[in-house]
Amino acid sequence: MGKNKIYRGFVKTGRGAGALEMTEPGSLEEFQRLTGLSIIPGTLNIDLTEPFDLTLLNYATFAELGWTIDLSKQGIRYDGEIGMHYGRATVANRYPACVFFWTWVDDIYTDAELVSPHHLRSTLNLKDGDMVEFRLSEYHL
Secondary structure (H helix, E strand, O other): OOOOOOOEEEEOOOOOOHHHOOOOHHHHHHHHHOOOOOOOOEEEEEEEEEOOHHHHHEEEEEHHHHHOOOOOHOOOOOOOEEEEEEEEEOOOOEEEEEEEOOOOOOOOOOEEEOOOOOOOHHHOOOOOOOOEEEEEEOOOO
16 A cells, blocks of 8 residues: 555545535635645545555644534534544546545545545546546645
């Protein structure tokens, strides 16, 4: 495993929470500052075909970043540490992105989300069930 490995996952529909959270005042700018990308609101949700080694990524809690989130607004019941594993990636060998693994998801090792300056679903003409590939970027956040 590592930075040159190709990671694969199946596209799935999310709850729309990424786009909703990114419309909160200052939220999109915070994501852009964290990722170093001029991302657009929303995420591409994917189920990876194999567990991801989270030690390859950065980790931060929302408290450390000064972020807040009300998971109950999204219908999520969770009482653990609210945080994320994240790192820069390249999708389809072309599109800059950042991959996120949230602490509150059902399977933290395979439930990933991608943010990008591109609307990846439409740019790559992806539908639920389609395979998408990414590599970790050499650029380290």
